[in-house]
Amino acid sequence: MIPTEGNDLMAKYMLLIYGDAAQWEAMTPDERAAHDARHAAFREAAGPRVAGGEELEFAPNATTLRAGVTGEPITTDGPFLETKEALGEYYLVEAADLDEVLRLAALLPEVHASHSAVEIRPVVFHG
Numbered sequence: 001m002i003p004t005e006g007n008d009l010m011a012k013y014m015l016l017i018y019g020d021a022a023q024w025e026a027m028t029p030d031e032r033a034a035h036d037a038r039h040a041a042f043r044e045a046a047g048p049r050v051a052g053g054e055e056l057e058f059a060p061n062a063t064t065l066r067a068g069v070t071g072e073p074i075t076t077d078g079p080f081l082e083t084k085e086a087l088g089e090y091y092l093v094e095a096a097d098l099d100e101v102l103r104l105a106a107l108l109p110e111v112h113a114s115h116s117a118v119e120i121r122p123v124v125f126h127g
Helices: 021-025 029-049 098-105
Strands: 009-020 050-055 063-067 073-077 085-095 116-122
Touching (some): 029 085, 085 098
């Protein structure tokens, strides 16, 4: 929980948006515009509860850092896991509870597409 204006306590939730990059790349300009409009509607509805968020480059542009055989860090191209659905975007949202986050996240187009999903994960507060 984090303190907010008026000393109310709000929790932070990370909304991790996964999907098939091939599906996103195949969108027509009209489909992309509709997709972007749904994200704009989400941001409008969430207002100041959105504490951050960005669209990410496609998974093949990722670099993964992990321990090598000797324990020294090594880098590899791409994401850690081989999967059809990859992390494509995220939002950091402050909300009173999970129910509020679920109502907001339901506005995201990835919740309604067959190739994507939104993972909602509470953020741990260490304060």
